Amino acid sequence: MADSVTGRPRIETVAQLAGTSPITVSRALRRPEKVAASTRARIAAAIEQLGYIPNLSASSLASRRSGIVAVLVPTLGHSLFAETLRGISETVAAAGLQILLGDYAYSTERERALLRALAGRQPEAVVTIGLVQDAAQRALLAALGGPVVETWDLTPEPIDTVIGFSNEAAGAAVARHFLAGGRRRLAFAGGADLRAAARLQGFAAAIAEAGAAPPCVVKTSDLAVGAGRVALTEILESDPACDAIFLANDVVAAGAVLEARDRGIAIPGRLAICGLGDLEIGRAIRPVLTTVNVDAYDIGRRAGQVVVDRLSGTAVGARVIDVGCSIIVRESG
Amino acid sequence: MADSVTGRPRIETVAQLAGTSPITVSRALRRPEKVAASTRARIAAAIEQLGYIPNLSASSLASRRSGIVAVLVPTLGHSLFAETLRGISETVAAAGLQILLGDYAYSTERERALLRALAGRQPEAVVTIGLVQDAAQRALLAALGGPVVETWDLTPEPIDTVIGFSNEAAGAAVARHFLAGGRRRLAFAGGADLRAAARLQGFAAAIAEAGAAPPCVVKTSDLAVGAGRVALTEILESDPACDAIFLANDVVAAGAVLEARDRGIAIPGRLAICGLGDLEIGRAIRPVLTTVNVDAYDIGRRAGQVVVDRLSGTAVGARVIDVGCSIIVRESG
DNA sequence: CTGAAAGCGCTTACAG
DNA sequence: CTGAAAGCGCTTACAG
Secondary structure, eight states: OOOTTTOOOOHHHHHHHHTSOHHHHHHHHHOGGGSOHHHHHHHHHHHHHHTOOOOHHHHHHHHSOOOEEEEEESOTTSHHHHHHHHHHHHHHHHTTOEEEEEEOTTOHHHHHHHHHHHHTTOOSEEEEESOOOOHHHHHHHHHTOSOEEEESSOOSSOSSEEEEOOHHHHHHHHHHHHHHTTOOSEEEEEOSSHHHHHHHHHHHHHHHHTTOOOOEEEEOSSSSHHHHHHHHHHHHHHOTTOOEEEESSHHHHHHHHHHHHHHTOOTTTTOEEEEESOOHHHHHSSSOOEEEEOOHHHHHHHHHHHHHHHHTTOOOOOSEEEOOOEEEOOSOO | OOOTTTOOOOHHHHHHHHTSOHHHHHHHHHOGGGSOHHHHHHHHHHHHHHTOOOOHHHHHHHHSOOOEEEEEESOTTSHHHHHHHHHHHHHHHHTTOEEEEEEOTTOHHHHHHHHHHHHTTOOSEEEEESOOOOHHHHHHHHHTOSOEEEESSOOSSOSSEEEEOOHHHHHHHHHHHHHHTTOOSEEEEEOSSHHHHHHHHHHHHHHHHTTOOOOEEEEOSSSSHHHHHHHHHHHHHHOTTOOEEEESSHHHHHHHHHHHHHHTOOTTTTOEEEEESOOHHHHHSSSOOEEEEOOHHHHHHHHHHHHHHHHTTOOOOOSEEEOOOEEEOOSOO
């Protein structure tokens, strides 16, 4: 029998060449231990000879198992998110699952469209970086019926499982660290996203608790070195006596350090600076950066592991997993 | 009729609720202009009410169009590759295609496994970052029958289309730029990959042509700021009179600049430094970095566009597209 | 503008 | 250890 439309070998072709039936070929591929060694050898030879590659669309349809994990990221332009994606990728690939990737560029509109498109592939699991905010989207994810792992944040009511840390706690920890070091005029530089807002909330609350002046707050345009230079400039304009700054991540914080050096401002003598992410750049600049340690790769690895465990039926514990975060105190503050 | 195994609505369910047939529902979804407005409205209402999401595995199988573009990346940990991926993602997503992502962590073994797995999804096109070296893998990609776009490099014999630049030409251009500025003892710092080797080859050839001393060469462990510090240290140890260095990218080059500053070495007075990629960090450090401008996002965007054009039957021209690269001369050299 | 029939290439559940 | 039958949920090609 000719190979129909595409011209590529099908399971039927392999079966004929190996002198067996399609179902046995299928079995040899998925549960080889259930097939006689001699049959297996003939099938392997036929597959090799034909260059047969199973059609996974047909396989997915028949088995109702797509082998796909959908991953939703706000942007690939954020190195920590790329690290998390790498962690997910390594873990699920080892289990034979493939990643269907959606980058929605922080657009709610595109997130919605992407979710529908991904859902159509019948993913066996979904991992999102960041919480899904919209109730309808959360309902859609829940309706998929597979594991859904949200990451990079914490919520008491995850769709299924959430793996992350409390940005509020991180903000509070940095404020307490600064205050314990005798700093009194604190500043915060962050983006417009929800995680930054939570961090600021914790930061401001801890300051208020200690009875210090409310923090000076500036918005950063992006997570770039240049944005850190601008942030430092703006903060010193609005509060020249500022003595400690917590910035959105280590790249931005490195920018603030460079700008301070160029202005002859002593770090940490006159000004303490703390970043987030324990990025390589923070370790390479001088003074070495104090930072909030968030292990982005580990978040991804854990999320991937939860997916693999759940799909293989292994019991998984907590629905809310706080990976925590710690302050790595180095030279800059 | 109950919704079989999964319990989710099928096209049949929608058809019944809308009082029409499955084929008309399918048509309303794919070519709405061919369906009467009133029928379309009933179908839309039914879809909305049921929360129907088409099963794309079934759709792919029946139509022999997967709607999938497979993308193979050596690593997601490289910010320029992430940019290229972003460019691909934006372009193909706009055309309704989805990305199946494979990160093979620079492992030939994993690249091979990934390629087979991706091929099983019947991707309509494949984009690879970097050339596929192995002949068998190239044959497999060619056999897929769809557009295959290799990027980030140039070859006279692409599988189908290649979009990139000549690393050899880039290396030669930087050497000539240094030599034209009166530099005489050049050095090169790069990784172990093929692109770095090509860059070095062009660099060394241009130097030889000018009759200058052969370059000092050091290997960089990764594309990090710290690696740049180490590179500068090693180069000065092996050639204290070195007066110009070309590094693997702007992050590494920034490390060299920082190390030079810490050692009190004047840039560009005593030492010229050139990076690659026109990354943000290069613009944010002082002195501002001279760099080879490679527009990673644009490479991705173009690759995505070739895929989209080819799939829609639009004629596409050249099989070898040299996006070129230019030296952006700034303060560091 | 709409629909009945056939089929895409696999796997499941059953039987032997 | 192996296979015949039925079906997964869509779309194609045809007819009207």
